[in-house]
Structure formats: structure tokens, C-alpha cells
Amino acid sequence: MKKVFALITICAPLLLKAQGFQVNLQGQKQQGMGGTGTGIVTDGASLFFNPGGVSFLKQNSVSVGVTPVISHAKYVDASSSTVSETNSPVSYPFTAYMVLGKKDSKLKYGLAAYTPFGSTIDWEDGWTGRFALTRLQLATVYIQPTVSYKITDQLGIGAGFVYGIGKVNLQRDMPLVDEQGNYGHATLDGKAHGYGFNAGLYFQPSSKFSVGLNYRSEVKMKADDGDATFEVPASMETAFPSGKFSTSLPLPKVISLGFSYNPNKKLVLAFDATMVGWKSFDTLTFDYEQNTPYLADTKSARKYENTFSYRVGAQYTVSEKVAARAGIKYLMTPVQDGYVTPDVPDASHFNYSLGLGYKLNSRLTADMSFTIQSMKRTDTNVETQMSGSYKTNIYMPGISLNYNF
Amino acid sequence: MVFFACKPHVDVPAVSKGNLDLTNYVAIGNSISAGYADNALYYGGQEVSYPNLLAQQLKLAGAGNFKQPYVDASSVGIGVNQNARFALKPNADCSGAISLAPIAIANEGDFNILTTSVAAQGPFNNMAVPGAKSITTIYPGYGDFTKGPGNFNPFFTRMTANPASASILSDALAQNPSFFTMSVGNDDVYGYALSGGVFDGITPSVGPAGVGFDASVDMIAGAFLQAGAKGVIANIPEISAIPYFNTVPYNGLVVDATTAAALSAAYAPLGISFQAGPNGFIIEDINAPGGMRQIQAGEMVLLSVPQDSLKCGGWGSMKPIPDQYILTADEISQVNSAVSAYNTKLKSIADANGLAFVDVNAFMHTVKTGIIYNGVGINASFVSGGAFSLDGVHLTPLGNALLANAFIKAINSKYGSTIPQIDATRYKGVAFP
Numbered sequence A: 001m002k003k004v005f006a007l008i009t010i011c012a013p014l015l016l017k018a019q020g021f022q023v024n025l026q027g028q029k030q031q032g033m034g035g036t037g038t039g040i041v042t043d044g045a046s047l048f049f050n051p052g053g054v055s056f057l058k059q060n061s062v063s064v065g066v067t068p069v070i071s072h073a074k075y076v077d078a079s080s081s082t083v084s085e086t087n088s089p090v091s092y093p094f095t096a097y098m099v100l101g102k103k104d105s106k107l108k109y110g111l112a113a114y115t116p117f118g119s120t121i122d123w124e125d126g127w128t129g130r131f132a133l134t135r136l137q138l139a140t141v142y143i144q145p146t147v148s149y150k151i152t153d154q155l156g157i158g159a160g161f162v163y164g165i166g167k168v169n170l171q172r173d174m175p176l177v178d179e180q181g182n183y184g185h186a187t188l189d190g191k192a193h194g195y196g197f198n199a200g201l202y203f204q205p206s207s208k209f210s211v212g213l214n215y216r217s218e219v220k221m222k223a224d225d226g227d228a229t230f231e232v233p234a235s236m237e238t239a240f241p242s243g244k245f246s247t248s249l250p251l252p253k254v255i256s257l258g259f260s261y262n263p264n265k266k267l268v269l270a271f272d273a274t275m276v277g278w279k280s281f282d283t284l285t286f287d288y289e290q291n292t293p294y295l296a297d298t299k300s301a302r303k304y305e306n307t308f309s310y311r312v313g314a315q316y317t318v319s320e321k322v323a324a325r326a327g328i329k330y331l332m333t334p335v336q337d338g339y340v341t342p343d344v345p346d347a348s349h350f351n352y353s354l355g356l357g358y359k360l361n362s363r364l365t366a367d368m369s370f371t372i373q374s375m376k377r378t379d380t381n382v383e384t385q386m387s388g389s390y391k392t393n394i395y396m397p398g399i400s401l402n403y404n405f
Numbered sequence B: 001m002v003f004f005a006c007k008p009h010v011d012v013p014a015v016s017k018g019n020l021d022l023t024n025y026v027a028i029g030n031s032i033s034a035g036y037a038d039n040a041l042y043y044g045g046q047e048v049s050y051p052n053l054l055a056q057q058l059k060l061a062g063a064g065n066f067k068q069p070y071v072d073a074s075s076v077g078i079g080v081n082q083n084a085r086f087a088l089k090p091n092a093d094c095s096g097a098i099s100l101a102p103i104a105i106a107n108e109g110d111f112n113i114l115t116t117s118v119a120a121q122g123p124f125n126n127m128a129v130p131g132a133k134s135i136t137t138i139y140p141g142y143g144d145f146t147k148g149p150g151n152f153n154p155f156f157t158r159m160t161a162n163p164a165s166a167s168i169l170s171d172a173l174a175q176n177p178s179f180f181t182m183s184v185g186n187d188d189v190y191g192y193a194l195s196g197g198v199f200d201g202i203t204p205s206v207g208p209a210g211v212g213f214d215a216s217v218d219m220i221a222g223a224f225l226q227a228g229a230k231g232v233i234a235n236i237p238e239i240s241a242i243p244y245f246n247t248v249p250y251n252g253l254v255v256d257a258t259t260a261a262a263l264s265a266a267y268a269p270l271g272i273s274f275q276a277g278p279n280g281f282i283i284e285d286i287n288a289p290g291g292m293r294q295i296q297a298g299e300m301v302l303l304s305v306p307q308d309s310l311k312c313g314g315w316g317s318m319k320p321i322p323d324q325y326i327l328t329a330d331e332i333s334q335v336n337s338a339v340s341a342y343n344t345k346l347k348s349i350a351d352a353n354g355l356a357f358v359d360v361n362a363f364m365h366t367v368k369t370g371i372i373y374n375g376v377g378i379n380a381s382f383v384s385g386g387a388f389s390l391d392g393v394h395l396t397p398l399g400n401a402l403l404a405n406a407f408i409k410a411i412n413s414k415y416g417s418t419i420p421q422i423d424a425t426r427y428k429g430v431a432f433p
Helices: A002-014 A028-032 A051-056 B043-047 B050-060 B168-173 B186-194 B213-226 B257-266 B307-311 B329-353 B360-369 B397-415
Strands: A061-066 A070-077 A083-085 A094-100 A107-114 A118-122 A135-150 A155-178 A183-206 A209-216 A219-231 A243-251 A254-261 A267-276 A283-288 A298-301 A307-317 A322-331 A349-359 A364-380 A387-404 B025-029 B086-092 B098-104 B179-183 B230-234 B253-255 B277-279 B282-284 B292-294 B356-358 B371-373 B376-378
Touching (some): A028 A307, A028 A364, A028 A387, A051 A107, A051 A155, A051 A183, A107 A155, A135 A183, A183 A243, A307 A349, B025 B050, B025 B168, B050 B397, B230 B329, B253 B257, B329 B356, B356 B397, B360 B371, B360 B397
Parallel strands (some): B025 B179, B179 B230, B230 B356
Antiparallel strands (some): A061 A094, A061 A387, A070 A083, A070 A387, A094 A107, A107 A135, A118 A135, A155 A183, A183 A209, A219 A243, A243 A283, A307 A322, A364 A387, B253 B277, B282 B292, B371 B376
16 A cells, blocks of 8 residues: 555646546445445445345444545647646545444444545646536535345345435636636536435345345436526626526436355455446536526537446455455446537546455454546547547545444 | 556647648738738737748748738737727717727827838748739839829838839748748729729739739749749638628618608609518619619628618618618629639639648638537627627637638648647637727
């Protein structure tokens, strides 16, 4: 891990932040194992990965974790070869899991709070795509009270109610210039909320093998009272009145099937396959309370497609105190050709992770993971006609503390 | 995982000049190439003349410096009507209504521009002279003011070291150009078109060099070719693509039923009737009975028409709109024929000599249809479209950047070069107060 932190230190002065729209950073153990966790129960993160497995946890626990997302993106405009970069602060998706229940009870209760979706990207001033986007900050948190029941020694079910809260801040320059050469700027800022659920089934036919199925529903995040602020030349202020706007963003359903297998006492292997229902993100609409001949409501086609991801991970118990983990994940992009936007310059990609668990004492465990991802996408957007290549490197070092009682 | 670095590494295509010699680029042309904009020659417009923008990109491929005959940066500029440049300002019209309008930023233009020679700073790579025609580009002594108004061009006088003997072409050739852009012909027909067919003639295609268009452009292109230069020939846009000619509607006389009846009664002797709603304006036409008639669909009311006279002065209804603000069907037909003939000739020169060719006419029509460029909607609408400056003829910085890109595309495709286009998002359209 020393190496990992050395790398972060080197990168820190240059860091920007961007991340995929879906945040695949939940429990540190699972993250170290390539994001597997549907068919394996190791700790309170099962509240997220599979509530059906929570009833198989032997102890009560509280855990908190954070994974700073450090990213840097560049864009090369195809016709002018102009290179633009992002620059922004690091984002901090966090997790908090609590599992409670009487010892040997078939019924367990849990409370989880986590960041399932989010994106922060901040392009440098004056960049080629500034009339499409200069900055996006999208953060969501799901709060999930959960119940899990062990029907038999082999089978558990569980479900949680999801309350989603979010905030979005989207900015772009406007091609309206004043006599000093200052361009107009639009800022859309809003808070959103929505509801959903997370349900799972966990089946463990033997001590060597287990399987899990998880369904996390779509959560339609609605922002009805957002603030739209337009900074424009004085003579155009009545044409672009600042005021309220509303929008909604569907956070898609996720269906996962996972397996785990222990060939021996020291080694655990896990596999997950996941479908994300991105098809629901068809159009991004902004409805302004006050329209003018210049300021019309906008409908921007996104036409995302349902996607799959495949994850493989392993954990090796090195000693009583130390566990080492590794994993690989392949994520298909939901973004079709022609619809790549500078807010989420997404591409199908692999990511690679390593993890380390260390038992500090009989109750307290620290888990760390480090995940890296690099992706490249070349596209001509049908709406903005932006034609060029995005390349993004992302580093995700994470840590969590888990207390059992 | 060693391939990971903090910042992603991106590949940028190599820049090459192909089989061009870019040592000395000389541009020849008229007001459009000179960077004239907002109805005047001024520093801000010259900075973003398309030859200058093009030259900045050519420099990436190793081209030399590109010198322009700049006017003073703080000058209000000067236009062909001795006016200062236009800016968009709130303006009260005759009825007291306030709206944004192009207003000259000073009572008169900066005459120092025309009376102060900058020739000592020359020679200039940008030899474009506002008002220059094909036939006047080759006039010796085109800068000689002693020839009297109409026979010399003060915009050339200020930049030539030998006003009494030099022609634009001879000054251009004296620089040993290795590369040239030739954008000639606009003023051979636009002088006529912009003045409603009143104040200037159309250069005929036939006739010797200095009289006819064809022989004059042959001489200009031939001179560059003989000097061993490669280059680009641009054609000229049809007037239908230009806001100066298509912004004011021909049927802008909108009246109620009472007014329509009154006008119909008044014009009964001429057989003209009016209806409630939009009607064609009444225009001056010496060939019509009574010297006036109603304008027909397809005829053009020019952007130069005084709006207050239309709104409050009874122009177009009580009195005919004067001829200089109107292009009649016959005049339009003459203009279109000339543009078509010039463009055929210009293309044939390019083809015959293996020169790159920029179809500026097609470019302007594309702009008129509307384009989306890196998230910016651009079209030929006056003021709001972003491509045309406040005179409705010449381009904005953004429009010039897009035009320069059309040149770069033509150059790359002809000469095997890989000169990057301009990131035109860095250039502005019309500025708002």
C-alpha cells in the first residue's frame, strides 16, 4: 500500500476528478475483489450487494469507508487538434453499513448509506466544448433500511427500502459575448430525491459454494425547484431570465447474479455478472419556469442502452491477520456512438483492483483497496457536433474500518 | 499497469505542409480578405481577417510571419461612407421603442487611417484592399490620389510605397510569394448589388485585362503561377445567402383593414390594391407607370433602408422606397448571372492550373441553412446568427474562423498537407452590450 499512496502523492497536484456515472465503489473487501459481492457474504456491504445474504452474517457490525476518486481526462478536438484537460477536486464516495440482530437469530436488520451514482468533471476554462459543458457535479446518496431473513440454513432473502437524495450542478458557457469579450454562462443547480428498493436472494448449498441474485430498482430522481442562473450581457438579461427549473434523472435498475467458490480454506473465488438498465436514460430534459423566445426548454437525447458488466475476484488468506485480494472488472458503456457527452466521456473499459485486509484486533478490521481504470472514446456527438477523442485515467484508493460486536 | 500515468497521454496528429512552400504567403482580395467588418476597417476586424487566421495555422506547418497593414488599435475605424464602425447599442426608433440596433460608435470615421501611410511598415502579406475589383487589382497607380475620387483607392494609398505607379498585384508580386490566396470578384458585382443597382456597375466578363473580369483574373492568377507560387482560389457567394439582401422582408408592409382600404383607394389609379396583413412595399421604378409599383415576391429590400423611414416616414406605403434600397427582379437576375459567370471562370482557373479551390458560395449557403459547431448554433440571421457582422455582408470573427477552416480543408485536400483547422469556439460572433 505504500506504493499506492506514493502514487497518489505524485498525482495529487495534477488531479482532476471525474468518474463514471455509476459509482462501483462499495465495500472495500468487494472492491479489492473486482467488485464481486452478490454471491459471497463477508460483511455489512452485503446490504448493498445482496440483502439476502445479510442474514448469514454471524456478528453485528458497523463499518465506514471512503474511496477518493482521482481522475484526469483530456479531449482532443478532431479538426483543430486542440487538447483540453479537466481540472477539479477529488470526489469522495463513501459507504456506511450497520447490521444488527440477536445472535443466532434468523432475522437481521441493517442500515446502509452509500453513493450509487455520481459524476464530477470540471473542464479547463475556454476549452473546446465549453458551450456543451464546463462543469458537472452530480452526487447521490441512497439511504437503505433493510431486513434480511434466513429461511433455511442454506437460503436467505432480504429487502431494503431506498431513499435517494441527490444534488446536481451543471454549468456551461453560452455563445453570447459582451463588448469586453466575456461569454455568457449558465448554471443549473438543484436538489433531487426519489425512492426505490433493493432486494436479494442468497443460497449456500455447501460450505464451498454459494450463489446470489440481487435486484436494485430504478430510482427516479426528481428536482422540481432548481435554480437556473444566466450570466449574460446586460441587454440580453430579459431574454435569459434567471429562475427556477425542473428536471429528472432516472438512476437505473441493476440486476446481479453472483457465485463464490472456496477451493480450499485459504482461497475464495467470486464471479458476478450485472445488468444495468440504462435504457431508461433516454432524454435529459430541462424545463424552465419562465420561457422566452431565446430560452426554450431543452430536451437532449441521451439514448443510453442497457449494459452488462462482468467481475472476477479472489481473496487469499495470508495469515490470521492478513488477507490479500485482487480482481478484474469489465464494464460495457451504456453510451452509444453519437451520444458521448463531455459530462460522462464514457467507454467500455476494464478496471483492475488490489486489496488488503488487516485484522487490528478481534473486533476491528481495516480494509484497503486500490482500483485503476483507463478509457478512451472517439465520437462525433449528434447534438453538439463535437468531434474528437476523450481519454480518462481514474485512480480509486479506498479504505474502510469495520467493527464487529 | 505500467502504462498508467497520472495524466492520460493523447496522440495529436502530426502537422505537415505537404508539397507546399509556405515561406511567403501573400493574400489578394477585397474588403472580406482585408478584415473589414461592422461596416469599417478597424483593428479588431483586421486581427481576425481570414487570411490572418489562416496564416496562424500555416505557421504551425512552418510558414513565415504574416504582416497586415494594421490601423491604430484604438481607432474607431473608417468605412466606405466615411463612417465609424458599427456596434450593437440600445436605440430608440421614431416611435420611441427601444431595441438593439447597429449604431456607428462615433459621428464620423477616423480619416487618419486614409491619410496616414503605413507603407514604411510593409511590405504586407495581406494585400487585400477594401473595394478592390478584379479590374482595379491590376491598375498601376491605384493609390494615386491625384487621379481624383473614383480613380484611386485610399485604402491602397495608405499601404503602398509607390502610390503613383504600383498596382495591388505588382506590390504582391514584388514580395516573391511562394503561396497565395486569391479572393477576387466580390466588388465587381457587390458594388452594384449593395447600392440597389444605382451607384456602381457590374464588371463584364469579357474585355481586356482592366476592363473584363475573365482577362483580369487570368492575369492575376497567371502572375502568381509564373512566380512559382501555389495557392488557393476562392469563388464568391450568391447574394441570396447574405443577410444584407434577405433580412428585410419584401412584404413588410403590415396594415389593418382600414389602412388597406385607404391605401387601395389612393393607389387605385395605378391599379395597386392592399389587404389587411402583410403587403409588398411600394417601390420606386422609373419603368413603371407613375414611377412606382408594388414590390414582388423574390425582389429584395436591402438592409441599408432606413428603418425609421419605413416605420414612421411613410416609406413603402405613402411614398415609394427609393431605388438604391431595392434590388428588382431584373437587377437580381443581372447580379446572379454575373456571380455565376465569375464563379465558373474562377473554378476553371483553379482546375486548369491544379490550384486548390474554396467554394465560398457553398460555404455561405451552408451557413444560411445553419450549422452546429461544437455546441454553438450558427446561421446567417442578422445579428443573432453569429456569422455575419453588423453590416450584414462581412463576417464576424467566428464567421472568419469558419471561412479560414474552409480554406484549410481545401489546402489539405489539394496539397497533401495536414494543417490543423482553427478551434473556432475561440472566436466571437456579434458582441452584445
